[in-house]
Amino acid sequence: MLQIDLWKRILIWAVVAAGLIFAAPNIFYDRVEGHNDAVTAIEREGSTDELEAQAAQWPGFLPSGLVNLGLDLRGGAHLLAEVQVEDVYASRIEAMWPQIRDALRPLRDQIGTFRLQESAPGELTIQISNEAGQAAALQAIRDLAQPVSSTAALAQGGANDIEVDAANGVITVTLSEAERAATDERTLRQALEIIRRRIDEVGTREPTIQRQGPDRILIQVPGIGSAQELKDIIGTTAQLTFQPVVSRASGPDAEPGVGEEILPSLDEEGLYYTLDRTPVVTGEQLVDAQPSFDQNGQPAVNFRFNSQGARAFGDYTAANIGSPFAIVLDDEVISAPVIQSHIPGGSGIITGNFTIEESTDLAVLLRAGALPAGLTFLEERTIGPELGADSIAAGQIATAVAFAAVLIFMVVSYGLFGIFANIALILNIALLFGLLSLIGATLTLPGIAGIVLTVGMAVDANVLVFERIREELKTARGPARAIELGYEKALSAIVDANITTIITAIILFAMGSGPVRGFAITLGFGIVTSVFTAVFVTRLLIVTWFERRRPKTITV
Amino acid sequence: MRLKLVPDSTSIDFFSRSKLWLGISAVLIVVALASFFLQGLNYGIDFRGGTTIRTESAEPVNVGEYRGALQDLGLGDIVISEVFDPSFGPDQNVAMVRIAPQDEAEAVTQETITAVEAALQEVAPDIQFTSVSSVGPKVSGELIQTAMIAVLLAIGAVLVYIWLRFEWQFAVGAVVALVHDVALTIGIFSELQIRFDLAIIAALLTIVGYSLNDTVVVFDRVRENLIKYKNRDLKQVLNQSINETLSRTLVTSLTTLIALIALLVLGGDVIRGFVFAMTWGVIIGTYSSIFVASIVLYRLGVKRDWSKPDTPSGNQFANVDA
Numbered sequence: 001m002l003q004i005d006l007w008k009r010i011l012i013w014a015v016v017a018a019g020l021i022f023a024a025p026n027i028f029y030d031r032v033e034g035h036n037d038a039v040t041a042i043e044r045e046g047s048t049d050e051l052e053a054q055a056a057q058w059p060g061f062l063p064s065g066l067v068n069l070g071l072d073l074r075g076g077a078h079l080l081a082e083v084q085v086e087d088v089y090a091s092r093i094e095a096m097w098p099q100i101r102d103a104l105r106p107l108r109d110q111i112g113t114f115r116l117q118e119s120a121p122g123e124l125t126i127q128i129s130n131e132a133g134q135a136a137a138l139q140a141i142r143d144l145a146q147p148v149s150s151t152a153a154l155a156q157g158g159a160n161d162i163e164v165d166a167a168n169g170v171i172t173v174t175l176s177e178a179e180r181a182a183t184d185e186r187t188l189r190q191a192l193e194i195i196r197r198r199i200d201e202v203g204t205r206e207p208t209i210q211r212q213g214p215d216r217i218l219i220q221v222p223g224i225g226s227a228q229e230l231k232d233i234i235g236t237t238a239q240l241t242f243q244p245v246v247s248r249a250s251g252p253d254a255e256p257g258v259g260e261e262i263l264p265s266l267d268e269e270g271l272y273y274t275l276d277r278t279p280v281v282t283g284e285q286l287v288d289a290q291p292s293f294d295q296n297g298q299p300a301v302n303f304r305f306n307s308q309g310a311r312a313f314g315d316y317t318a319a320n321i322g323s324p325f326a327i328v329l330d331d332e333v334i335s336a337p338v339i340q341s342h343i344p345g346g347s348g349i350i351t352g353n354f355t356i357e358e359s360t361d362l363a364v365l366l367r368a369g370a371l372p373a374g375l376t377f378l379e380e381r382t383i384g385p386e387l388g389a390d391s392i393a394a395g396q397i398a399t400a401v402a403f404a405a406v407l408i409f410m411v412v413s414y415g416l417f418g419i420f421a422n423i424a425l426i427l428n429i430a431l432l433f434g435l436l437s438l439i440g441a442t443l444t445l446p447g448i449a450g451i452v453l454t455v456g457m458a459v460d461a462n463v464l465v466f467e468r469i470r471e472e473l474k475t476a477r478g479p480a481r482a483i484e485l486g487y488e489k490a491l492s493a494i495v496d497a498n499i500t501t502i503i504t505a506i507i508l509f510a511m512g513s514g515p516v517r518g519f520a521i522t523l524g525f526g527i528v529t530s531v532f533t534a535v536f537v538t539r540l541l542i543v544t545w546f547e548r549r550r551p552k553t554i555t556v
Numbered sequence: 557m558r559l560k561l562v563p564d565s566t567s568i569d570f571f572s573r574s575k576l577w578l579g580i581s582a583v584l585i586v587v588a589l590a591s592f593f594l595q596g597l598n599y600g601i602d603f604r605g606g607t608t609i610r611t612e613s614a615e616p617v618n619v620g621e622y623r624g625a626l627q628d629l630g631l632g633d634i635v636i637s638e639v640f641d642p643s644f645g646p647d648q649n650v651a652m653v654r655i656a657p658q659d660e661a662e663a664v665t666q667e668t669i670t671a672v673e674a675a676l677q678e679v680a681p682d683i684q685f686t687s688v689s690s691v692g693p694k695v696s697g698e699l700i701q702t703a704m705i706a707v708l709l710a711i712g713a714v715l716v717y718i719w720l721r722f723e724w725q726f727a728v729g730a731v732v733a734l735v736h737d738v739a740l741t742i743g744i745f746s747e748l749q750i751r752f753d754l755a756i757i758a759a760l761l762t763i764v765g766y767s768l769n770d771t772v773v774v775f776d777r778v779r780e781n782l783i784k785y786k787n788r789d790l791k792q793v794l795n796q797s798i799n800e801t802l803s804r805t806l807v808t809s810l811t812t813l814i815a816l817i818a819l820l821v822l823g824g825d826v827i828r829g830f831v832f833a834m835t836w837g838v839i840i841g842t843y844s845s846i847f848v849a850s851i852v853l854y855r856l857g858v859k860r861d862w863s864k865p866d867t868p869s870g871n872q873f874a875n876v877d878a
Contacts (some may be wrong), residue, residue, distance in 0.1 A: 048824070082694075092685055161746060227688070227690075260564070277795050288724060356861055378692040378695045379689075379695050380690045381689040382685075383686070386684070387610065390824060391824055394822060395822050396825040397822045398818050398819040398821075398822040398824075399818075399819075402617070402819060403817060405574055409559075409811055413807060414704075415558060415589050431599070445827050446827060446830060452819045456813070456816060457811075460769070460808040464773065464804055464807050467803050467804040489780075493772065493773045493776040497768075497769040497772045497776075498769070499717065500714055500768040500769060500772055501769055502763035503717060503765075504768075505765070506712075507709050508706065511702050511705065512758060513754075516754055516757070520758070523762065539808065
């Protein structure tokens with residue numbers, strides 16, 4: 001009758017033990033946090049005695065995952081920024097003008113004179129004096145079009161990046177729909193990358209930088225003083241320069257010559273370059289950089305300067321074929337390719353030993369010199385650390401009181417079985433914390449409310465079973481049978497009742513943001529752990545008790 | 557000596573006053589809707605945009621002085637309210653300042669916030685700004701939309717789930733009870749003008765989940781008893797099922813309420829509205845699953861022929877308990 005296979009028993013206790021082990025770090029929150037910080041610091045900057053001592057506060061073989069505290073509990077700043085993607089269209093299309101001019105020049109005898117007219121942003125209008133040459137001009141500009149290099153555009157059958165129309169000797173060049181979409185995508189990636197770099201540089205703990213929807217970025221940084229401070233950090237532009245390489249330096253302490261500087265390589269540790277301090281071109285003159293392939297099919301990065309940058313770059317490359325120049329971002333050398341040939345027209349290609357991923361990253365980094373477009377802040381929140389600490393304190397007291405009250409109520413209502421339910425309830429909270437730590441979930445103030453609600457509702461499954469056992473006892477088929485039937489018959493109600501709650505938790509998680517999401521997580525996982533503890537753990541406890549005592553009658 | 561909320565076996569007739577219960581619920585819903593349409597909800601900045609600043613100082617809050625200091629800044633509608641909470645220490649005086657959204661700006665500009673903070677510092681030198689939130693009208697509009705979609709989606713999903721697991725009459729009964737609970741919760745927020753923000757939507761969804769939890773447990777027993785007592789009158793079966801599950805319904809509601817009341821009293825003012833919504837929802841949800849859901853089910857009637865193998869709607873989903 002009342003039997004649970006040994007392997008099931010072992011499995012149940014193993015799950016409980018695992019939950020307890022993963023939950024344990026949260027009891028020693030400060031210590032484990034110190035350990036984790038020290039471990040990251042050692043990885044990044046090398047070991048010191050002080051850091052080693054800090055790391056030793058928590059044994060390395062134990063799990064060290066913690067439940068992250070949300071902004072509302074820890075204090076910090078939250079920003080929701082909208083990227084003004086349209087900003088980029090204008091500069092993209094303007095940068096095409098030198099190329100178009102070069103393409104039209106040889107056609108002067110057909111099209112007469114041509115000049116750029118005042119036009120709306122994101123559009124180039126070119127007036128030609130001889131209307132008869134319109135078709136030739138149109139063709140020449142259309143030949144400049146490049147296929148859009150995004151997966152979405154490829155799916156549409158390889159759209160071109162520009163659309164060219166002409167009427168009465170006026171030629172209009174605009175970005176195509178596909179190119180706009182691809183540009184938006186690049187702009188967003190680039191903005192994300194820059195924001196991430198900026199914030200990482202400040203070195204705060206666990207920042208959240210997430211894309212939201214097509215043109216928004218969510219930024220959450222715990223421990224920062226105010227939203228304004230965060231905006232200041234994001235607003236600083238990265239410094240991108242192209243500098244002549246004098247030589248490889250022996251180390252960071254080598255003596256640079258007059259007007260020279262020593263900079264480290266970004267990827268290769270221990271590699272240093274001596275560079276001419278005066279840049280040939282700077283990032284402000286770069287209008288675009290995109291991943292591509294060189295003649296040999298190797299991943300490479302294409303880039304393009306504005307007219308001023310193009311001239312400077314062209315002159316320099318013509319004069320220095322065979323010597324390396326360095327691409328420097330924020331005082332680190334991204335790469336130092338050798339100039340293969342004169343690069344006129346302001347566009348060039350960086351080749352190297354890239355994988356496709358690396359070339360994509362490099363293109364992003366290159367473009368990431370400065371924020372590609374303006375940011376509008378749609379939502380700003382600052383939470384002071386004191387308020388967070390108060391909230392944690394209040395939440396802890398409330399949880400403790402709720403917990404104690406429910407425990408007492410259960411013992412008073414169900415006696416011994418109530419104690420079984422209480423053991424399950426305590427394990428349930430431990431499992432919940434273990435699960436939250438394991439996935440690195442974020443605990444928010446509504447999340448604490450979710451835990452308290454779980455404490456209240458977790459007993460439900462047990463109550464369902466106990467009430468059912470009481471009923472089955474009335475029909476007097478012996479206590480063992482009653483317990484078995486109680487579990488059997490209560491199961492469908494337990495399953496239905498909890499699945500409906502899970503459905504709402506999932507919807508909350510999908511639709512909600514920030515704190516609400518934190519609530520959905522604790523509610524959802526709370527249901528999972530409470531069903532597990534009620535259906536498996538209490539049952540195992542009751543069966544184990546029953547096997548030892550073999551009572552003739554039981555009271556629930 | 558056990559605490560028993562409900563005697564071992566009860567036979568309360570829940571349907572003898574069914575018209576009265578429906579009437580009470582109908583009147584309450586009318587009151588709730590009237591309040592909602594006449595008075596409207598006291599939307600927080602999540603939904604209407606604008607800025608809230610939470611201040612804390614050792615000196616007692618003087619709302620009049622605060623208002624006077626901010627009057628000259630020309631920021632339009634400013635609401636200042638003092639916040640009380642048992643968890644505050646003796647020299648912890650907290651106030652909330654709410655500034656209406658400014659015309660041009662998406663989020664309120666830093667200059668505005670700095671100006672407000674400086675003005676308040678004039679009247680209360682030791683004042684601290686423990687939290688500042690600013691939401692632009694664009695986002696707040698979207699948040700309302702998302703919130704409404706979330707609630708509708710939750711109700712819809714639940715409707716489908718119950719329909720699959722039971723019969724459509726059960727689903728309708730459950731959803732009527734849900735709508736009843738959500739309407740009454742919105743009603744009390746409107747009636748008492750408690751601030752209605754994003755967290756309250758989460759609470760509403762939790763109420764949906766909780767109310768359903770209760771309803772489903774009753775329905776599960778109804779289904780069981782309908783199969784067991786094929787020839788009994790539907791009213792009798794419903795009554796018996798509610799009576800049999802009554803103890804469980806009340807025990808669970810009580811443990812949940814115990815936990816929520818602890819949080820309501822001790823959990824601090826930041827989530828008080830949220831916890832209040834859930835506490836209210838649990839009370840209403842318990843009532844509605846006993847009275848509203850079952851009465852609706854009774855009025856709709858149920859197809860009794862559960863034994864036939866070709867039962868149309870979704871019995872293949874209904875045998876988890878096999």
